[in-house]
Amino acid sequence: MVSSDDVQRLFLQAILSRGILSGKLAQTLWEKCVQAVKAAEPDISVPYSQTKDAWDAFVVKVNKSIDNLDLEFRHLHDETTGREMYALVNRKGDEIAQMATDYTPAEIAYFKAIIELIMLAPRESFSVSSFAALREVSAIKPKTNMSKTQAENVLGSFVAKGWLLRSKRGRYSLATRALLELGPYLKSTYPDEIVECTICMEIMTHGVACHTNNCKVRMHFHCFTTYRRRHKACPTCRADWPESANEKPLVPVGEAAVKDGEDAKHSGREKSAEDSDEEDEAPMDESQGTQPRTQRSQRTRKTKVNVDESMDMDDDDEEEPVKKEKKSSQPSRRSSRK
């Protein structure tokens, strides 16, 4: 027996078959689900309209039906495109949920390690070079025999499934699905590193920061664009802002934050951007990569200890000037946050 409720059922099946999808595709799917049900039973009456209100009401209805299952059809704006993205999100990280993944424990450990690199990246760059990401394989615990080539495939899978983004420069950052599903995890694990958009209050890993020292205003690009239309200055410190989020003196958050530092450092080098990127990331990775792991176990929000530790680590490899710069940049980033 076909019923009008089948629209919602088919819609959920359609969503289950996809990882993350745009609001536009989701709405198209809803419309098509209505058509599918009507095709099966022409006389059936199915409420449908193309208005935003109708869509929102449908989403509410869908969510009501899966609320008891700790699932949620949640949406978030893509940080880079500003597009509204939807995904079926699991709210409970119980034993049952751990089965929801095709990934092996080692691959999950690897994913966590990558997230750590991204979250602890200096200067709010929230990204990690592919070189550093691949290096991290050897640090996975428990030990795995994952090869670098295999790690590349795994990273490719994370990207294909919408967990990570891979940029033109080969840097990895968090994709919308990760932000959607891992929001609570990120907030509880990296309370000191997390940055929130002043406008939409969501986690932010790509965007722009006010250039005033100690001013905490951060905005997604799309939030900035909306805000800048009506305001010319920072909402907190009142500093004048340029028209575009990419213009100086505004400070980029995300991958662009790395480029600036690099350009200054490697101006004289004749290496490709990618090469130099890897070069200077590698030593930094040592301090970044090992420090958080040792501290993770006894991590009790003691940022002070972390800073000490990271400085100790940095002292170990003092020869290269590149590292010194990194070293100095790190504590300053932390202090500026307080």
Added chain:
Amino acid sequence: MARASTRSQKAPAASQSQPRASQSQRAHRGRNEESDDDGEGGAGDYEADGDAGEMAVDEGETEIKRKANDLVRLALFTEHKRTPLRREEISKKVLGPSTRAFNRVFDRAQDILQKTFGMELAELPTRAGLDADTNTVEDELNEARKATGMKKKAAATGSKTYILRSVLHPAIIEYAALTDEQILEEEAADVPSDDDNDDDDYTPQYYGSIISWSSADQLSSIGVLYTILALILVNGRVISDSELRAHLKRLGLPPNGLLPLSQSSTHKTITLEAYLATLIRQGYIDRQQVGDNKAGGKGAKRGRVPTHADDDSGATYEWRWGTRAGSEIGEKAVAKFVAEFMVGDAAGDEDDEEEGGSRRGRERREGAEEKLVRMMKGIERAAGGQLAEIK
């Protein structure tokens, strides 16, 4: 497209409901719904517990509800990997110490699955039950195949193993597999315009269908699975290991061959051996040592054997459909896939030969239909007995 039409039966995390099997279940469920609805309602309802006087009853009821929800989650997540859900797992992960509540929790979970997702947990038949079924229709064939020493077995009992499949109306499921221009457009727009991935020659595939089977599954290897199922079926429902491998080799898949996996997988390729092992684990196909334990009660051991080709010990193996294949895809669907493939090809050849008038075209279409029917009959004969619907 032959494959598409067979495949279309399959929902993302579930599979096709088959009229005969699901009808009875639906009727059964209908009863449940009624009693449920005036009781405490189904998935989307908010319960108003605690307002009744009998606290103890309410607590038990809340507990059942919570566990039913857990079971639904477990079923959804397990199906994600295409591995069958075993009752022990349900007991361990959902029920805890109160395994006696299984039926109540299970029924409630079925209700939620049906109302919320249009899905059901279907119990796979036991291997022994399957063999018995097959044998009754296969009696004559068995005469000729005495060597395998099959015996009739007692009636099927539950395997206590479940898969998730769709119970939406077949017409809806079919519609959900069609390509739709608008969906196709939005899917194309959704693909991250990763101008940057220059080193990736990979383009994600999408087909504009409501249910995106291209993202939910590894399509290319599923093509191989359907081919294997077809080979087993037309070979009389059982095929020797060497024969199967010879066929696959002729089709361009040598024993050391690699199957491509999509980008969302953590491996670029999978070896034929590893893939066969996965299929056994998922219950699509089953491998046994010849003359090993045909009628014996050691069914549990099946499928656990390593999949290496006939090994040094001199043992020979043969392949059959796994229980999941029968419950998810069904012999009819695979036969249709084969028939459409064979006939479709032939019709294509004729097209090339000449451009017939409309009368001619109609004749040819009718001819094709007739051929299809004949082909199905031939497949049925080759299989050695009536083709089974979905179990």
